[in-house]
Amino acid sequence: MNLMDTKPVTAADYASDQEVRWCPGCGDYAILKVVKNVLAEIARPRDEVVFVSGIGCAARFPYYLSTYGFHTIHGRAAAVATGVKLANPGLDVWVIGGDGDFMSIGGNHTLHALRRNVDLNMLLFNNAIYGLTKGQSSPTSPIGTRSPTTPNGSVEQPVNALAFALGAGAKFVARGADTLQTHLPTVLKRAHENKGASFVEILQNCIVYADGAFGAINDRSESHNATIRLEHGQPMIFGKEEDKGLVWNEKAQEFRAVALADTPEQQLAVHDETNIQRAFALARLEQPDFPVALGVLYASDAPEYAHARGFTAKRKPFDREALKSLL
Amino acid sequence: MNLMDTKPVTAADYASDQEVRWCPGCGDYAILKVVKNVLAEIARPRDEVVFVSGIGCAARFPYYLSTYGFHTIHGRAAAVATGVKLANPGLDVWVIGGDGDFMSIGGNHTLHALRRNVDLNMLLFNNAIYGLTKGQSSPTSPIGTRSPTTPNGSVEQPVNALAFALGAGAKFVARGADTLQTHLPTVLKRAHENKGASFVEILQNCIVYADGAFGAINDRSESHNATIRLEHGQPMIFGKEEDKGLVWNEKAQEFRAVALADTPEQQLAVHDETNIQRAFALARLEQPDFPVALGVLYASDAPEYAHARGFTAKRKPFDREALKSLL
Amino acid sequence: MTTIIDTRPASGAPATVVRFAGDSGDGIQLAGHEFAKSTADAQADFMTFPDYPAEIRAPQGTLFGVSAFQIQFGADDVLTPGDEADVLVAFNPAALITNLQHLKQGGLLVVDESHFDARGLKKAGIESNPLEDGSLGAHQLIRIDIVKRTLEALVSFGLGRKQATRAKNFWALGLVYWLFGRELKSTEAWLEQKFAKDPLTAKANIAALRAGHAHGETMEIAAFADIAGPARPNTAQKAKIISGAHAMALGIAAVAALAERDVLYCSYPITPASSLLHALARLEGGVKTFQAEDEIASACAAIGASYAGSIGITASSGPGLALKTEALGLALTAELPLIAIDVQRAGPSTGMPTKPEQSDLQMAIFGRHGESPLPVLAPSTPADCFSIMVEAAQIAVEAMTPVIVLSDAYLANAASDWIPPDVGALPGIVIPAQDFNGDFQPYARDDATLARPWVPPGTPGLAHRIGGIEKESGSGNISYDPGNHAEMTRLRAEKIDRIAARRPAVELDIACEDADLLVIGWGSTWGAITQAVAELNEEGQKIAHLHLRQLWPLPRGLEELIAKFPVTVTAELNTGQLAALLRSEYLAPIKSISQVTGQPFRVSDLKRNLLARLEN
Amino acid sequence: MTTIIDTRPASGAPATVVRFAGDSGDGIQLAGHEFAKSTADAQADFMTFPDYPAEIRAPQGTLFGVSAFQIQFGADDVLTPGDEADVLVAFNPAALITNLQHLKQGGLLVVDESHFDARGLKKAGIESNPLEDGSLGAHQLIRIDIVKRTLEALVSFGLGRKQATRAKNFWALGLVYWLFGRELKSTEAWLEQKFAKDPLTAKANIAALRAGHAHGETMEIAAFADIAGPARPNTAQKAKIISGAHAMALGIAAVAALAERDVLYCSYPITPASSLLHALARLEGGVKTFQAEDEIASACAAIGASYAGSIGITASSGPGLALKTEALGLALTAELPLIAIDVQRAGPSTGMPTKPEQSDLQMAIFGRHGESPLPVLAPSTPADCFSIMVEAAQIAVEAMTPVIVLSDAYLANAASDWIPPDVGALPGIVIPAQDFNGDFQPYARDDATLARPWVPPGTPGLAHRIGGIEKESGSGNISYDPGNHAEMTRLRAEKIDRIAARRPAVELDIACEDADLLVIGWGSTWGAITQAVAELNEEGQKIAHLHLRQLWPLPRGLEELIAKFPVTVTAELNTGQLAALLRSEYLAPIKSISQVTGQPFRVSDLKRNLLARLEN
Ligand SMILES: Cc1ncc(C[n+]2csc(CCOP(=O)(O)OP(=O)(O)O)c2C)c(N)n1
Ligand SMILES: Cc1ncc(C[n+]2csc(CCOP(=O)(O)OP(=O)(O)O)c2C)c(N)n1
Ligand code: SF4
Ligand code: SF4
């Protein structure tokens, strides 16, 4: 296989010839841009990269990339991608879906891909709404969301995608936001490096049906006050002026947000991405009382599924001789 | 409605006329016995109690009770039960299923019933195997399980049902074991009292396909060394001789098992069933290093779904007058 | 002065087709809807069809952002939104070039020329300006800079350019009102009410409307004669404009009222079925709604509701019904009343989600494992979507069976005038009395209907267990007995067959006893087929039309009826699924006129095809 | 001395049916399997069928804990496990009363009387002892206290009572070996090998076997003549005993070897399909297996695998295939090769999971939304389960389509003798060459097959995107164009139709050109129908038999063939689903002999029904 001539160099090389058809101002554009940049940095030949998606606005993603792409059916991308990976573990497989795709109809496949630790880069574009079907509330919509199906405001407790992933046994759990164009690539690169299922929730603004669902988080200028960028081994500091921090309250087993002015730095919690308990607490931090945790919340090594099954390149192909011995 | 004459008094009144057909020695018998006792204690008329199940050995449960019962299809019991509850919130609805039913094919419905907090008593009979279909490994089977589908031992990381439930947003999470005939009723009664989705994992021995999967846990005489019975507000003590305890290691964010002889009682962790962080740690305690946590791991108040939707007895019935005003 | 050609259809009844097309942000659907209302006020008959863009919100001015609205109206029965437009109003280059195909040769073309600059043309992906290059020669072109005129009309309001421009749809509507001699009053009243909190906007829109109307008067074109229908029988009651989706939602509400039972409507969003859930959610509690996590859960929750004594209804489109296949088998063998609605769209797989097709018929009838017969109904018109729900519910509770109702993307979105029924006069949905005299068996059957009793949990003294494993006839206990299974299979099938005996026998929609051809349709194609056959018959042909609303069990008398005609053909938006069914049932050599384009039938195409069949 | 009546079937070829029945813990299946092996060694033809209890492990001695094994063997072709047993060996009261119905009038009944005490009778729920009350009068009863005899025979081994008793199945087997003049050697050798690590057990079982055999010699009954078949063509090769499930698993392995591609076999456990997954998992890597979280995931993972260049296979039973409906639509429109196996069981819903039925045919052919044709095949015999997989794979890769294979619970469990094919001589599965000359289009089609190219990710230079939305012919880009959709719909259908042209034309299984009746069957009923028709023809009737292995597209020549016979009837384990299909396709007045009892056809019932058709 001569892959040299297909080797891409720039982000633009990862663009397909299809016209991008999200609504003007949709957060998906920003994610697409980041993904193309990250792919260019990773620099794997386009032919070895596959994007598998379900159905939804997010799920159109594969059409806009020059890699292999499979736009499947609603909710089943993780299952299809599992088959892709088991068939050819050498491929670089990305799974794209919205909150409906991953957390509603596809919840079961998300769970099982995570617990099996299939080597997939799973990007959940969470816009807290069903975009493509015109704005119904989704399992991540906050209580009170008014939508065509919840005209008086939804009453269902939303699922916290990262808490769910941790409960499901995910070994790599991270969060980013569409507009954070310098932060998001770092998260995606880490996800890509992780061997096994990498679960990344990307907070994505649906400008038409749920504009501002994440408040200041993906407002670039305000974002630092509404989020905390976690870094392994670093104290938990946030705020535009880096003037706030998180302290761990041992008794209540929860974080407390503090002003650095009042708190000595050594009292601040230090991020340990290998600690699942802390990750569970971080995943559940919510606005307005807390900054929303971004970055790699949890990462831990575990055998990747295809590999654990022995489906490696070294696997002896089955042939007529082998068949003969069976019959 | 005259319910007086159907009011049952003893556990036997909750038995149906059907011959019980589990394998001799199956843990399901013990659970059935406990449930009948608990029903007799609750003493709701049989006619107001419904057991909905999926398919599996566990799912045969409704046939053996004299209440209403619906043996549905594999994995969908929670969804059917949600419909039952929304249609008639006055019913006392129990959902029964195995680990295949609840955590494999039905994982998505488990997730959503929990996050919506539908007022269901959901009892997962976890035997870490597919019983009815003759012994395939299940999503709760430990790594290394040899089964007809994993002849060399399974490699999939099992899902921890209670960690999953907590990640899914469950408001009541508890664990019991089939043979613990004095402990299990207390758990079921608490589950029944809770308004909202009550998730109870019952460790159940499948004597045919996964005998001893839970080791000493459901061996009545050894169980106290292998489990810890949590009580709200009480220090975490376990062991046949009540000679061991759990200490919370704040730095590592995990429990440590200690001998009481070496540890002053005030160092022991105290169970707080309202603390979700602690519940997450407790849910993940595993043999042999730790006792498995039994009892109510987590309980917190939250609006019950049918109620939050306004589907109460007070709901005004829709009639011709109302229809007229629409047309 | 340009003279407008007479565009009335050959069939006699004068009917006119108007189409509005513009960017999705231009308020096309709103203007169209107002025009339909004024048509209703004029007592005319009409049918409308929106043509939404596939994209949620495409960039302004692009081809894929074009939204259109078509209405056909006339004094007599109007059965379709029309094949081709007599009048097309286009708001930008993209709207013009994508919609020109819908304009009749020589039709009137009103174009807002304000966006026909280099930028506008580029957005539409064209180089040459169609207004200049002679490509519109076949039509009667009226160029107006509508934006400019609107701004002029609103200059006194002190609005920003952007806000003022927004009124351009009302300016155009005013012009069209003038073309058809319509009154402005009711639209004005509606604007005042709608913008009660923002009187400036109300006034501005009214001013634009009047300005457009006034412009018509000054234009050198002949106005169309307005088409007014005969006064309605009940003149007190205004006709409503009702889409199939809305009618179906009201029908579901009617089920609750007429059965005196709660309805639990369970669904997972999917185009084109979502609008039902939206409409029901807005009804505020008339019907309980449940947005499930997926289609399987939506079917199962509906089953749970039916089990618990409510009427469970679940709805989706093809991909969703496919997912409900297993659950429907449970409802069928548990013998619970349930309605499953499939608003069909073009398949297979994701297919073309916004486009109609009738290709789920075989799945509805045959698409379950095991021997699993159940009734299948299909409404014929938007208004029929109301009645069909009541009928489906009656069948479901009477025979204790799931019922599938097949609508489609066309029927859901098409709208026509509708005089709501007199609620007081509607017969109730009769739930068979449950009377056991101490001898209750969950699978004992009614002698006439073969239905088992419906005894929901909560009923005192009758607690029992049911499930999806084969059940002993009578007791309902699990049974693997070979003879019992054969008997239960027979009973389940006969129970469905007997529904036909209680339902009306077939009756021709267009009777023509000595016809040379019988055309059989079903579902949303009623209007187009009726129109085509009526026109052909007026032209001297002899064609009978039968439209099936009940697809399984097939209605009484169908075999005999088919035998009366020398040739029978079905007309379907699929590859002949009904034809295959009828061939198998009656061994009649039925062929089909089939179309699988994701579009409803055009009357003209149907006529051509029917003629071809007559010639064979 | 009792003389055994000659039990050979009327059709000529001598064949005998033996049935073993006992508690599930009694080692019935093992004894049966050994008997089958000795039958194979005798070069006789045979067919076996296990009759497992529904319960996992019922209490000993109860009715629902009875396990049985039936074998028919003869010198000539043996096509079914037999309607009725000539010899029944029953190990306890429950086994006797549940299995007596399977014993021929006057047949030989060997009963272990050791459990016919009050306790044993009570467990079986009977009051009177059938050995004493004269109820067995119609049969030739041999009462032996087998337990006692076994214990006596093993007394020198010093085993505990419980352990020694376990050898009773071999004692009984020894007796049956004597009845049929069989050699003990190979079973002895097998026992030595099996218990190589536990020679005491091996020896004890051998001693029991010999004791049973010796007992026969001392018994005053005439032994049956042994039935040996003609020497096999290749005497070097021993016949294997193969069940349909095992043959299918080997067929799947063969797909990998013959296509030189990995197979990913994806499934979720379900009776009676699980045994396939078990068998494949044991093959250790010949085929990759994946136990998915549910059936939808199993179908989707198989689709993913096919997309990635492996051959994706997914299997389930009816409820599972129902759940895969939507996913199959994706495979179909993405045009990927895939095999979906449905091991049918009695439905609807959960139905009777362990019982065979052929009632998923219509779901397989019609059960998808949209216009969704795909090929459907069905194997006829256990051995055919091997070949059908290879054929299905060839079709799938050649036409780039999912293929459904319909097996059933009978075929999966029935076993017969099988001489494996010569692997070297098997033709390869040909994957069309992918040769684009720089002009690659994902939806360009091969002129002959209309298949699109299979270009998995990883292929250099050809990255492209596919999906479930309608695609532009050629480019594969999303298209909502009406004409394109019509064309793609046509192409997808014609692609499937053309498969028939490349496949063999129909050929009668039992040719009888001037027959009065043609009976058409499909799937697992081949043996019973062939046997019934052969016997009737020997009795002077004229009946032709056609067995369809290819159910969609229907094979070439079928219409013409049907036209040759005055009457055509199908014989199916459903309510006539194939008949309905043929009626619709050919407008031929085909009726059906149908049975929906969860049981395979009995030859005698079929004969009776066929005769009735001839009389009409
Ligand atoms: C089986 C099935 N059910 C439902 C749909 C309709 N549908 C398409 S996308 C979607 C959800 C979209 O929401 P999300 O996944 O959050 O993606 P977004 O559009 O917000 O990016 C739904 C319900 C479908 N295509 N298929
Ligand atoms: C749709 C469907 N898929 C698969 C099955 C087969 N099946 C029945 S029960 C079961 C799993 C049993 O395991 P579990 O739920 O853990 O219950 P247990 O028998 O162990 O109590 C399976 C796979 C089915 N009946 N329906
Ligand atoms: S609807 Fe929302 S998510 Fe979808 S493209 Fe538009 S802005 Fe983006
Ligand atoms: S198989 Fe296991 S779970 Fe099922 S009844 Fe037997 S012992 Fe119980």
Ligand SMILES: [Mg+2]
């Ligand atoms: Mg979304």
Ligand SMILES: [Mg+2]
């Ligand atoms: Mg289990």
